Amino acid sequence: MKKTALVVCPGRGTYNKPELGSISANIGENNPKISNFIDQVDSVRRELGRPTVSELDGMDLYKSRVHQAPANAASLIYAAGYADYLAINRDHYDVVAITGNSMGWYTAMACADCWTADTSMRLVNSMADLTAGGAGAQFIYPLVNHEWQLDPTLMARINEQLQRFAGDLAMSIRYGGYAVLAGTTAACEAAMQALPSIDDRFPLLLPGHAAFHTTMMNEASQTALATWPAALFRAPSVPMIDGRGHIWQQRVTNPSALQQYTLGHQVTQTYDFSKAIEVGVKEFAPDHIILLGPGSGLGGAVAQSLIGIGWRGLRSKAEFVAQQESEHPFVLAMGLPEQRALVTN
Structure with a gap:
């Protein structure tokens, strides 16, 4: 019997030195879906005149000025996250909802098929350029x-x-x-x-x-809304939980409303990741939470969100750690080899 899972996508700043090589490691799992996806991503990056994610991920040394450049970091985080999503063993896990933190919303949108793969990569690059260029x-x-x-x-x-x-x-x-x-x-x-x-x-x-998720991003938001029309958006194939805790359902989502939230409210207003996690577990009661890579930095914030609502009786860090060290950990971080194996095998 399949287990249900809430998938969580990481946000900006999660591709750091320890994550160098994580994308090539995904390709090394010999999953043709991942290889084809990375080829698509690299093709778009070449067309945009940017170094490919394969080139960036395959560098011998991590260079902050290169890897943390906004459009490079955004592309690496998106590519690594979506590749992890493709690696989830669907014979064992039924993904019942998807959410993300901050920039992870764009990865969540891609995982839920709200854009084509080509549009996803272009929009991720565009939003990184627009928002990182802001003040604050x-x-x-x-x-x-x-x-x-x-x-x-x-x-x-x-x-x-x-x-x-x-x-x-x-x-x-x-x-x-x-x-x-x-x-x-x-x-x-x-x-x-x-x-x-x-x-x-x-x-x-x-x-x-910069001053992300504040009104100081209004100009970036208006430019994005004028650049990326609602016609490029479509209803999700899997329910999504946004940065307000709102659920976007399959088939009944209005593409125009999704465009307005994604490029409007989501860019200029507070992103309540804690609320998204709360809604995800309360509304969908998943057997597991799967954290996409790169890295495993989301784990602490997810655990703290669960402790904050007393989910499954969790009241402290010690209790969460004990649960994670049990035979059946609730949170599975794909950035950790031993937990990744539980998700992909």
Whole structure:
């Protein structure tokens, strides 16, 4: 009997040094669907005058200025994520819903067949160029304690900065146990200076990130809406959960509404990843959550989202870790070899 799965797609910044070579590793699994997909992606990148994802992924050394260049990073993250989606063993898993974090929404759209493969790659490149060219900055700060339980004091600190810089600073992403804030460079710098340091790491400025998911992206949004018409969009083949927790159902989705959300609200308003996970597990009650690569960085935020709602009685990091170390882990990260094997074999 098949197991049901909620698939989660990673967002911007997840293709890092440890992920170098992950796409070629996927191709090495001898899955013709993956090989054909990467060939398509590479063809579009050549046509756009950009280095192919195969070239970037196959480099001997990871170079931040190359691999983290917005359009390169976006293409690598999209290609690796969609290749992982193709690698899921459909004889064992029934994908009942798909969601993603931030830029992962574009990967989710591709996985759900809302665009052609050619349009997906072109749009991913276009949106990376448009949004990364925007002003402002983005940083991250924890909202939970060491057991991944919400700490009201930390939330109060964030709310204080949001009120202090109202209009210049906003909640960009609700990311499990973290708040991702974005706004003007001056407001971000001042807020980071005001927030007490945690673990000698936070507040953490996200390099190369603009004020994503804020009204500072309005110009990028308007350009995208004028560039990518609703005619290129279609209803999903699998239900999708967006950054508001809204479910886009099969066959009944209006392509124009999907275009307006994807290139409008999703670009300029808060992306509530935590809510998407909550809706995903409550509405679809999956047997597993499958995290697409590259990497496995989504795991913490997903676990914190589950702990936040007490899913399956989870109340702490220790309980989540114990569950994951059991014979039947609930969350399966394809970026981890031992868990990938459970998904692909």
